[in-house]
Amino acid sequence: MTADCSRCFALCCSALGFERSSDFGHDKPAGQACQNLAADFSCTIHAELRVRGYRGCTVFDCFGAGQQVAQQTFGGRSWTEYPEVRPAMFSAFPVVRQLHEVLWYLDEAHRLADATPAVTADTRAALAALLAETVELSQRDPAGLAVVDLGELRQRIGPALGAVSAGVRAGADGVRLPRRLVPGADLLGADLAGRDLRGADLRGAYLIAADLAGADLRGVDLLGADLRDAGLHGADLSSALFLTPMQLAAAAGNARTRLPARLTAPAHWT
Incomplete structure (x- = not known):
């Protein structure tokens, strides 16, 4: 389930659409190639995506679907060389x-x-x-x-x-958790720094800009939780449940943040 962009045909930059916002620098309809896409399917501003206003691109993860569709579903036929496959591929x-x-x-x-x-x-x-x-x-x-x-x-x-x-x-069992720590909880900007949150069920919780620095998040269910701009500096997520690369890329952390074995720290973390 790991993306390999070298075996894809930039499907995230062409098949999907996005609107100009704090995460994307311009409007792009679905099915239209991004203005920053090169002929070889590379991104012309890849090294500067965040500073150029394309943070959303650095957060997105296809879980390996790009190479699956490009190489398996369509047998390595690109939508540029074989335009007839474009609608079905997209x-x-x-x-x-x-x-x-x-x-x-x-x-x-x-x-x-x-x-x-x-x-x-x-x-x-x-x-x-x-x-x-x-x-x-x-x-x-x-x-x-x-x-x-x-x-x-x-x-x-x-x-x-x-x-x-x-x-x-x-x-x-035995960890005393605040009552507000429930699935779908509104925890925008919450100060949870240094708290022992082991075993909490935070499925679908809104943890946008929450301070989780130094928190113990082992065994916490984070399925679908919104971690945009959440501070994970020094937090222990080593056994957090259902954590994804996209959630980490949307959050902030550092070298002291402990992650599950199958995840790596995003490049922009300090």
């Missing part, structure tokens, strides 16, 4: 990208379940089936991808991920 990319994000979560949940006795055998079996199903969906041809019901798939995956999360977080 339609397939966002679907596969969402499927690969789901696979990121399922893969983590599968590994956690195997290491957590509190997770039932039924949950483990459900995860294995969902993982196999999602892999199959991601490998479909363009016509098959067009009929994937992502909403229905996510509805079935949510409870399985929740069961794994509950099993893992049960190991943090």
Whole structure:
């Protein structure tokens, strides 16, 4: 689930659209190549994206969907050399990208379940089936991808991920957590620096610009949490649940921030 831009055809810079904002320097409709895209699919301002007003580009992650669509779904045929594949390729990319994000979560949940006795055998079996199903969906041809019901798939995956999360977080019993630390909580700008938050369920929480410096976030469920501009300096996220590269790239941290083994610190962290 790791992006390899060298094997993609800049699908995030062409298939997807964005509006001029604090994260993007200009309007770009979906299906139109970015004005900063070079003929070889490289970015002409890659080294200066943040200072040039394109922070959103540095945050985005396709979870490896770009090379999957480019090299597998379309057999290495680029949309510039073979214009006839452009509509189908640009339609397939966002679907596969969402499927690969789901696979990121399922893969983590599968590994956690195997290491957590509190997770039932039924949950483990459900995860294995969902993982196999999602892999199959991601490998479909363009016509098959067009009929994937992502909403229905996510509805079935949510409870399985929740069961794994509950099993893992049960190991943090005894930690006294503030009542406001609940799924979907509004924690914009919250001062949580240095707090012991182990085992908190912060799924979908709004942690924009929250101060989490030095906080203990081990075993915290961060599925879908908004970490834009959150301060993670010196925080311990070494066993945080369902954390993604995009969440880290949107936050601020430093060399003392502890991360899960499969994640690395973004280049812009101090």
